Amino acid sequence: MKRVTMQDVAKLAGVSKSTVSQYLNKRYDYMSEETKQRIENAINILGYQPNIVARSLKQKKTSTIGVIVANILHSFSTKVIRAIEDFCNDNDFHVIVCNADDDPVKEANYINMLRAKQVDGLIVFPTGGNLELYEMMAAQNFPLVFVDRIIDGLLVDTILLDNEKAAYLAVEHFVNYRHTRIGIITTSLNRKVTPRIERIEGYKKAMTHFGLPIVDEYIKGVDLDYIQNALHTMFSLKEPPTAILAGNDLVLMEILKYAKEHSINIPNDLALIGIDDVPFAPIFTPALTTIAQPAFEMGKKAAQILLGKIKNEHREQARIHRFPPVLIVRETT
Template sequence: MKKITMMDVAKEAGVSKSTVSQYINNRFEYMSHETRERIEQAIKDLGYIPNFIAKSLKQKKTSTIGVIVANILHAFSTEIIRAIEDVAGEHNVHVFVCNADDNPEKEKDYIEMLLAKQVDGLIILPTGGNIDLYCSLKKMNFPIVFMDRKIHPTLYPTLLLDNHAAADMAVSQLIQAGNKKIGFISSTILPQVTPRMERLEGYRHTLMLNGLEVNEQWIVQGKGEDIRHQLVALFEAGNFPDAFFTGNDLSLIELLKFTKQNNLQIPEDLRVVTIDDSPYLDAFTPSITVVKQPTFEMGKEAATFLLKLIKHPIFKEEYDAKRYSPTLIKRESIQMERI
C-alpha cells in the first residue's frame, strides 16, 4: 500500500501543502469553509493519517492504554474503568481515561491525543461517528477493543450486554407482577447508541408477545429536563403508566425525582425495574429491582483482550460481538402484592 503523504492530500484538495498543514494543526483563521471541506474530504478519500499519529504508532511500547467512555456519569462507565484499571495494574500498564460526551468530534480529538501520547492500545465505547478513523487505525493494526456499542461492520473485538434479554427480563417481571400499563424511560435514543436502541426493541417485543399495548406516549426519552417535562405531561393528562422500565441509571434518577415531587409511592402507585446496579439502589427506600450487567467481568475481559492484541496485533477481517447475560436482582420496587 502506497504511503499517503500531506502532498497527496494537497494535490487532491487543490491547495498548498502548507494549507493542509494548517488544517491538520487546527489553524483555520484565514481558511475558508470551502477549503476546509475540500481538505477534509481529501483526507477521507485518501485515508491519510497525519504524521504525528503515524509516528506514534511506530514507537516502542509505552505501557499505557487509553479508555474513552461515552458518558462517565453512568455507573456502568465507572465500574468498567475500575475493572480495566485492575487488570492493567496487574501488568504494570497505566490508563488514561477520557469522556467523549457522546460527541464524535470530541472522541476523535481524544483518539488523536492518545495516539500522540503513544498509547499502546485503546478501549472505546464508540460514538459511531468516526468510522473512517477506526478503519484507518485497523489498517495499521493498531490494537482497539470496543465495548457497549456495536459498530457496523464489526471492525474490532466488541463486548456488550445482551440488551434484548435484559429488556425482556425487566418487562416480564413487571407483567408477572400484574402490570399492564408499562412505560419505558431512556436517555436520548439514537441509532448509533446500541444499548438504548436494543433495550427499546426488547421492551416493545416483550409487550407484544404478551398481548399488551405499546403506547408510544409511554416511551419517554431525552435528556434530564426533557424526561421531566414528558413525565409531567403524562401525569397531568391522566395517562400515566402503572410501571416503568428505565433503560439506565440516569433515567431512573429522573423518575425517582418525579415520584418524590408528586408524592407517588413505589411500589403502591408505581412499580419500577431498571438496568445497571448501584449501591444506592439497595439502600434506597424502597430498594430498586435491577437487571444487572456483569460490568467487572466485561471490563476485565476487555482489558485482557486488549493486552493480548498489543502483544500480538493480528486482527480478523470482522468479529462477532460477544454478548454477556444479564442477572435479575429482585427488590422491593416490584413486590408481587399491592399494599
C-alpha cells in the same frame, strides 16, 4: 542537578550497564539474588528513575493504553474502567482515562491525542460520530476494543450486554405482578446508541410476547434535561403507566426525583425497575429492583482482548461479546 543514569547505577552496583538493563526489564534468568540486591540498593541510594520515553522508543511500545468513555457519570462506566485498570495493573500496563461527554468532537480530539502519545491500544465507548477515525484504526490493525456500543459495518471486538434480554426480564417481572400499562424511558435516540435502541426493541418484543399493547406514549427517548418533561407528559395521560423501566442509571434518578416531587408512591402508585445496579439500590427506601450488568467481568474481558492484541496473542476474528443481565428483585415492583 545532574540526572542519574543507568551507567551510574552499574558503577555503584559493580555490574555492567547491560546487567542493569536486564534487571530493569525483569530478565533475571542468569542473575543471582546477590546481584539483583546490589542493583536494587544502588537504584535506591541514587534515586534512579528509568527514562520511560527512551525505553518506549527503543521497545516501540509504551505499556500504556487509553480508555475513552462516552459518559463517565454512568455507574456502569466507572465499574468497567475500574476492572480495566485492575487487569492492566496486574499486567504492568498503565491506563489513561478520558471522558468524551457523548461529544464526537471531544472524542476525536482524545483519540488523536492518545495516539500522538503512542498508546499501545484503545478501549472506546464510541459516541458513533467518528466513523472515519474508527475505520482508519481498524484498517491499520491498531489494537482497538469497543465497549457498550456497536458501530454498524465495522469489524471490531465489542463488549456488550444482552440488552434485549435485559428489557425482556423487566417486562416479564412487571407482568408477573399483573401490570399491563408498562412504559420505558431512556436517553436520546438521536445517535442510535446501541443499548438504548436494543432495550426499546427488547421491551417491544416482550410486550408482544405477553400479548400487551405497545403504546407509543409509554415509550420515551429524550435528552436527560428533558426527562422531567417526558414524565410529566406520560403521567398526564388519561391512563398513565403503572410500571416503568428506566433505561439507565441517570434516567432512574430522574424518575425517582419526579416521583418525590409529585408524591408518587413507589411501588404502590408506580412499579419501577432500573437497568444498571446502582450502588445505592439496596439502601434506598424502598430498595430498588434493578437489572444488573456484569460490569467488572465486561471490563476485564475488554482489557484481556486488548492486551492480547497488543501482544499478538489474540488472533480470533473480531466479534461481539454478549454478557447476560441479571434481575435483582428488591422492593420497587
